[in-house]
Amino acid sequence: xxxxxxxxxxxxxxxxxxxxxxxxxxxxxxxxxxxxxxxxxxxxxxxxxxxxxxxxxxxxxxxxxxxxxxxxxxxxxxxxxxxxxxxxxxxxxxxxxxxxxxxxxxxxxxxxxxxxxxxxxxxxxxxxxxxxxxxxxxxxxxxxxxxxxxxxxxxxxxxxxxxxxxxxxxxxxxxxxxxxxxxxxxxxxxxxxxxxxxxxxxxxxxxxxxxxxxxxxxxxxxxxxxxxxxxxxxxxxxxxxxxxxxxxxxxxxxxxxxxxxxxxxxxxxxxxxxxxxxxxxxxxxxxxxxxxxxxxxxxxxxxxxxxxxxxxxxxxxxxxxxxxxxxxxxxxxxxxxxxxxxxxxxxxxxxxxxxxxxxxxxxxxxxxxxxxxxxxxxxxxxxxxxxxxxxxxxxxxxxxxxxxxxxxxxxxxxxxxxxxxxxxxxxxxxxxxxxxxxxxxxxxxxxxxxxxxxxxxxxxxxxxxxxxxxxxxxxxxxxxxxxx
Numbered sequence: 271x272x273x274x275x276x277x278x279x280x281x282x283x284x285x286x287x288x289x290x291x292x293x294x295x296x297x298x299x300x301x302x303x304x305x306x307x308x309x310x311x312x313x314x315x316x317x318x319x320x321x322x323x324x325x326x327x328x329x330x331x332x333x334x335x336x337x338x339x340x341x342x343x344x345x346x347x348x349x350x351x352x353x354x355x356x357x358x359x360x361x362x363x364x365x366x367x368x369x370x371x372x373x374x375x376x377x378x379x380x381x382x383x384x385x386x387x388x389x390x391x392x393x394x395x396x397x398x399x400x401x402x403x404x405x406x407x408x409x410x411x412x413x414x415x416x417x418x419x420x421x422x423x424x425x426x427x428x429x430x431x432x433x434x435x436x437x438x439x440x441x442x443x444x445x446x447x448x449x450x451x452x453x454x455x456x457x458x459x460x461x462x463x464x465x466x467x468x469x470x471x472x473x474x475x476x477x478x479x480x481x482x483x484x485x486x487x488x489x490x491x492x493x494x495x496x497x498x499x500x501x502x503x504x505x506x507x508x509x510x511x512x513x514x515x516x517x518x519x520x521x522x523x524x525x526x527x528x529x530x531x532x533x534x535x536x537x538x539x540x541x542x543x544x545x546x547x548x549x550x551x552x553x554x555x556x557x558x559x560x561x562x563x564x565x566x567x568x569x570x571x572x573x574x575x576x577x578x579x580x581x582x583x584x585x586x587x588x589x590x591x592x593x594x595x596x597x598x599x600x601x602x603x604x605x606x607x608x609x610x611x612x613x614x615x616x617x618x619x620x621x622x623x624x625x626x627x628x629x630x631x632x633x634x635x636x637x638x639x640x641x642x643x644x645x646x647x648x649x650x651x652x653x654x655x656x657x658x659x660x661x662x663x664x665x666x667x668x669x670x671x672x673x674x675x676x677x678x679x680x681x682x683x684x685x686x687x688x689x690x691x692x693x694x695x696x697x698x699x700x701x702x703x704x705x706x707x708x709x710x711x712x713x714x715x716x717x718x719x720x721x722x723x724x725x726x727x728x729x730x731x732x733x734x735x736x737x738x739x740x741x742x743x744x745x746x747x748x749x750x751x752x753x754x
Contacts, residue, residue: 286337298729299349303706305350306342313343332468345709350729351738352357354709356521356549356681359727361581363637364382368583369494369628379628381616387630388616394632395421395588397644398574403567404592413617420597421590422622423632425576427548428466429624430589433600435470437591438542440599441570442512447602451475456509458482458500460527462490462520480509484516486718489523489675492516494531501539513542518560518563519550522713522722524658524681526550530565543569548587550679552579555648559655562678570596578726579651579680582634597622650728655679658725660738661735668739674715683713683720688743692719701745708738 289477296302310529322328328336346352358364376445378384378391392413399405404419408490423446424430444454459467461483471481482504484661485496497514504511514536516527529545536543545551545566551574553559554566558634566572569592576586591597601621620626639647665684673684690696696719699712713722721742723735746752 272551278329282333285330285333289334289337289352290343294348296733297346300350302342302346302349304346304709305703306706307345307704316343336399348727348729349709350727350731350734351708352727353723353725353730353734354711355728355739356578356586358577358579358581358754359525360583361638361642363584363639363641364586364634367474367630367633367637371633377627378630378740379620379623379626380618384630385616387633388536388619390630391423391619391632392617394635394639395423397639398590400589402551402572404590418594419590419592420594420622421588422597422619423586423588423628424623425587425625425629426577426585426632427464427546427573427587428469430548430575430587431466431544432470432473432547432571432591433463433597433622434544434573434591435467435474437571437589437596438513438544439474439476440602441596442542444599446475447599452510454510455510456480456482456504456507456511457513457515458484458497458504458511458541459515460484460486460490460492460517460520462492462522463515463517464521464548467515467546471741482509482511484514488669489525490520490715491523491525492532494528494535496530501535511539511541513544515544515546517550518545518547519679519681522681523675523683523715524550524677524679525675525726526562526678527554528565529563529569533565533568537568541721542571545569545572545574545631548573548575549578551575551679552651554681555644556652556655557648558652563577567592576638577636579654580647581638581650586634588632653728654725655734657730658682660732661723661725663723664732664735665739670743671739673718674718680725681722682725683715683722685718685720686746689746690753692717692752694751695721697717697746698742698746698751701749702741705741705745707741710738 272624330746376387377386378387381388393410396405396410399419406417424433443451457471457476457480459481468481472478484500485493487493501511514532516532518529533543551572553562572590574588576582577584658677660672662677662682666673670687671684672687686698689698696712699710699721703709711722713720
């Protein structure tokens with residue numbers, strides 16, 4: 271590489287870093303729109319994508335206007351009025367990890383391709399197992415774990431749920447890898463489960479017909495006392511139930527299924543218990559909120575997304591298992607270029623992961639913890655959960671608004687009562703995000719459409735929610751959505 275090229279690359283990196291810092295600071299002040307949605311054609315034209323793809327030549331001077339247009343067409347995650355999906359406002363430590371990996375590029379599924387990253391992942395798995403109650407050694411750096419559980423980081427919760435289902439399939443149906451899943455198998459899961467659960471069961475060969483929906487409350491929380499009837503329905507249909515999957519917490523509402531009671535049922539029938547804790551497992555960090563996960567140590571598998579409540583950038587998730595042998599049979603393959611007998615200095619993650627080229631994603635969580643420590647991370651979870659309860663009281667105090675439940679996490683659904691039907695409630699949401707001052711989502715609970723917020727940003731305050739209430743009233747009136 272020529273020296274002048276190196277100088278140009280360095281100048282571009284310094285310029286980008288400065289612009290990112292400015293972008294973050296301006297977003298945190300709430301100055302730009304949260305989201306400005308242009309059409310794909312307009313964005314492609316503004317960014318001159320075809321020009322850059324065909325001819326290249328992007329340099330320090332050209333990069334600045336490009337990034338200005340790019341930033342203008344992004345979702346501003348650092349904005350206090352970003353209260354939409356359960357995606358973290360990333361901690362700056364996670365951003366450092368992304369930069370580090372962007373330069374080093376160590377795909378660490380094979381130990382020799384990223385020794386430091388592989389060790390960080392293993393130690394962090396032990397830390398997470400410790401929070402669940404599945405780690406029984408003296409040090410997080412003890413890698414033998416004869417009495418402890420196991421786990422693997424994945425690129426997202428969907429892959430983590432798939433890994434958990436495949437591990438359960440291996441433990442419960444050892445011949446499934448070579449012979450396929452017997453057609454009489456059944457799984458039990460609430461209809462309120464994340465779509466990735468149903469998808470994982472089909473990918474694993476069970477098929478959608480194998481899923482028996484567990485009865486839920488009017489708030490879509492699983493009713494453990496009704497599991498027996500679901501079990502018998504499966505048996506009467508000629509099926510053999512083998513596992514139960516539950517939510518901790520549900521994506522739409524943020525409400526937790528009762529893990530301890532479901533564990534009683536699973537132990538009675540010798541069923542695998544899977545807990546999808548992608549969002550809500552972070553309550554395990556907090557002495558105040560840990561009761562929401564009561565009984566989780568009795569489960570067989572748990573999914574936990576760090577890119578939600580552990581403040582990492584996407585993607586960073588983990589599948590955890592109560593027993594080390596559960597993960598060992600999930601994937602059974604041979605490939606002479608990778609899988610071969612060798613004297614190994616460390617340990618390969620590859621035999622236990624879907625991904626072959628797996629990035630050092632655990633480093634995102636490490637850098638968050640290395641900067642703030644586990645106590646500050648626990649305080650973040652507690653703050654987000656508590657302030658959502660404060661928002662519930664504020665919204666409920668307005669006679670034109672209705673919240674169907676007291677929040678258990680940092681997710682809250684509510685309805686603007688003067689806007690009656692589901693379609694208009696959804697239209698209200700689209701009009702709000704079109705104006706760009708707030709980003710919120712929407713969800714259906716037992717067929718009723720609600721507006722929905724997820725409080726991911728530490729800068730979101732009571733004043734933010736009061737302004738949202740006023741915006742909703744203003745938009746509904748201007749659009750004539752209210753009932754006469």
